[in-house]
Amino acid sequence: MIRRARILALSGTFIALIAAGSWLSIPLPPVPLTLQTLFVLLAGIVMKRCGVIPVTLYVLLGAAGLPVFHNGAAGLGILLGPTGGFLVGFIPAALITGVAYEHKSTKIRVSGLFAATAVTYVFGVAWLSFSASLSIPQAILLGVAPFIVGDVVKAAAAYTIGKRVA
Template sequence: MVNNNTDVDGNFSSSPSDNIRKMVYASLFAALTAIGAYITIPLGPIPFTLQVVFVLMAGAMLGSKWGSISMIVYTLLGIAGLPVFSGGASGIGVILGPTGGYIIGFIAAAFVVGFLFENYRTEKLPINAMYVLTGSAVIYAFGLSHLMIVANMSFIQAVTVGLLPFIGGALVKVAVAAYIATRYRI
């Protein structure tokens, strides 16, 4: 006989109300990421925005599944034409343009950070900051790879344009996201 709170393997399953709560939070993080896109400092082809704080927090606070779903929702809203990308941009052209890799990296980063927090979460801020930093590195790996292809840049050129100007800001974003995720749980 299977208990209502466990699946056939004996693992705890989510209740319908828990799933609804997670959907609401995933929607909230998709919306916060869109709002973060409007808080921008132009620094060349890749603007400095607050999106990454919300991406990293989504993974840390919602876990791998719901964190990545929130970023998939965000990305699909932008592709569908809602002005949720940096500077109010939208459409598939943004994904295919120089910043598209960073946006796709949001999905992967939320998943990776969520996985790390689900499996290794601690109350120690420095360790959680390393998990969040890993997520930030995932975003840059996707972004730089895409930038090299789309803009026909060498690795050094892509790093010079798409990473170096953002290192200080990225570290601040990591610190903020790690602090909030360590302090508050959803």
């Protein structure tokens, strides 16, 4: 019973944090720079494999019309737009991070953070390429290149925060 209550409380917290992170954005067309990724990684760090629960619920709530996506956007249209792949990619990213954090090895944990980021990129680039009729190199140039440094910083921040709270 206590474990379920903890998962429920942490899920609500991480849904709120990911939504708040979406409001802290720098508009770069077609994909804005946000803090969502930091909180997706932290959900996996703190909740282990159960971190996939709040991330999945976040995506579903946004698809259902709650204004939780970047700058209060909502609806299935956002998932079908150029940023949809990145949002869907958050789900396996949280799972990968969570599974990595079930291990005690620092190497596995750090590898998990970078694998999670890479998976988000793969989902995002594939969908950006399809939805915006871009070649894969163009999608990488628009959807990955501007974000690499920031995502490394977010992964490092998640790792550092995770050492304190997990």
